[in-house]
Amino acid sequence: MSSTYLNYPSSTLVSPGQPDIVRRTIDSESVRNMHSMTAMSSSSSSPKFTLYTYFRSSCSARLRIALNLKGIPYVSRTVNLLKDEHLTAEHSAINPSNTVPALVVEFPASKKARGFTITQSLAALEYLEEIDASHPLPPPVSDPEARATVRTLADIIACDVQPVTNLKVLKWVGKPGVHIDREKWARTFIMDGFRAYEAIAASTAGKFSVGDQITLADVCLIPAAWGAERVGVKLSAFPTIERVVKRLEKEDAVKNAHWRAQEDTPVGLR
């Protein structure tokens, strides 16, 4: 693990009983990066959120966007996937899947409530939905058809596209003896998923993928679109996706979650 990992010199946020890696301290830079927008920050019983994240991680970006949309403050802990920091025993203690994101939830003001960690982005998104009704990401229960459509689109990205284009898969396909072109592999499966997304969203999109509100589908789509462009997918082949992505990129919650705007984004990429 790099010596820069979790290199925070001051105020500890995390309670005893957490693994060592969590019991680190937060510097002023990270505190500045707490997205202290609204709602929960004011209540003394509010949970405190720590997001284990990597700037390029699309799954982490889903959570960054949702937290921003809901105005939930959080502290970022960066995990450098290219330096294999996610494969360390320390990170395993946080996330046994050896992936990011992980969302650590703590209740510093409560003697009863125990903190816990959510290690799957969709589970974390659902949890956030259950505890914070502001800016709901699924459509209302009164519209089950729209809810099913939103989940379908989100699943195309989260279940069909991301797992087969993940870093560990790309590492494997590019290794000696396999020698598949990683970018071609990623492009193939991203385009396959985007074709399906486009076919549905073409008839459901308003300003965003389903109607005129940002939903879970958009939260999954936009980081996938950033990853797609990186491997040479032309969004112009998917006109609805391209239009929705351009619209999403105007939103502050998305801008602040962009891979170029993270504390671990290398200076040359900002």
Ligand SMILES: N[C@@H](CCC(=O)N[C@@H](CS)C(=O)NCC(=O)O)C(=O)O
């Ligand atoms: N299903 C998981 C997937 C998490 C995941 O694969 N994260 C990627 C970054 S987007 C990762 O950490 N990859 C590390 C690797 O492939 O070794 C989720 O939604 O949280």
